[in-house]
Amino acid sequence: MARSKSKKVEEEEEYEVNEILDHKRKGKTMTYYVSWVGYDEEDNTWEPAANFHAPDKIEAYWDSLPESKQGDRPKGLGSGGGKRKRKEEEQEDEEDNDEEAAVKKVKKEKKSKKSVNGGAAKKKVKKAKEEQPEEEEEGEDEPIGFGEVDPDRELVEYDSVEIFSKESWEKEDVTIETVERDEDGSVRWNVVWEDGTASWIPGEILRTKCPQKIITFYEEHLKFRARKDEEEAQAGAEEEAEN
Known part of the structure; x- marks a missing residue:
């Protein structure tokens, strides 16, 4: 049974790939030894990859081969070695998760530290303002x-x-x-x-x-107003002096 592309067109029939058994390269053309669903072993044929559409079967075939035979593996199918590939992907996923967790931890620590420092600064400024003497109110009719x-x-x-x-x-x-x-x-x-x-x-x-x-x-x-950072520094110094 010949199942070349030309015969497919003539018979207007479609054949389902059962399994990819082998491969060989002719120049730039990759050819696969294909077994077909519903046909015997004697009906297996060599077919160029363009003659059939079974990317999952091709992927499974290359994944089943040892690393030593991955030299002809098409670039679009990854680096080869199904088990090896899955293991590498799992390791990469674990590394990404660890890195993401570390970044979140650092951000959380920075946020917590910022909140503590910010609260202390606000507390110092508030205390300094409370200690300032109240100014006498000027008379409404006075210049x-x-x-x-x-x-x-x-x-x-x-x-x-x-x-x-x-x-x-x-x-x-x-x-x-x-x-x-x-x-x-x-x-x-x-x-x-x-x-x-x-x-x-x-x-x-x-x-x-x-x-x-x-x-x-x-x-x-004129009395010049102190900058905010100077007020906080002064409030901190006064608080330390009290302690």
Whole structure:
């Protein structure tokens, strides 16, 4: 019984592969010795792989061969040796599982450590904030500003002072004593003159006369907020000192 591809076409019949028994290579063509379902041993034929479709049978055939005969094994069927292949895959799976478990363990430890450290830092900051003295509430009707005004100092009209007409007061003996913001939002400055008298001057005028003196005044009176990491470090140092 010849079961070449041409005879299949002529008879329009299909044959089921029972088992692959042997193989041989002719150039680039792989040919298999095939036994057929429902036919005797004498009907076995040599068939090119393209003449039939039985990838599971071909795979089983190559897996049954020892490693020494795996040289002709088609690349698409793996490295050969069914038992050996399964064993290697099991080992690789075990290694992958071990590696995955190790990664999860490391992540869990990092997360736990981060939570503990984060909780300690928050606790220190909270304690530091609780220990800070409460600031006195300012009166709703009182002006907001820096510095204090000497109640005994004589107040004069600013436009009556001799140096008022000068373009700049930067080099004059003029001292800014305080600044206030009135209820209407306007800013006024209390300035002490060379003779010891003082005047309240609108902000728009003083900014044109001595802007550098204004900057210096702010720098001397502003309180700079500490960075978060500095607050945590200070809180930690205070807690250690208490212990």
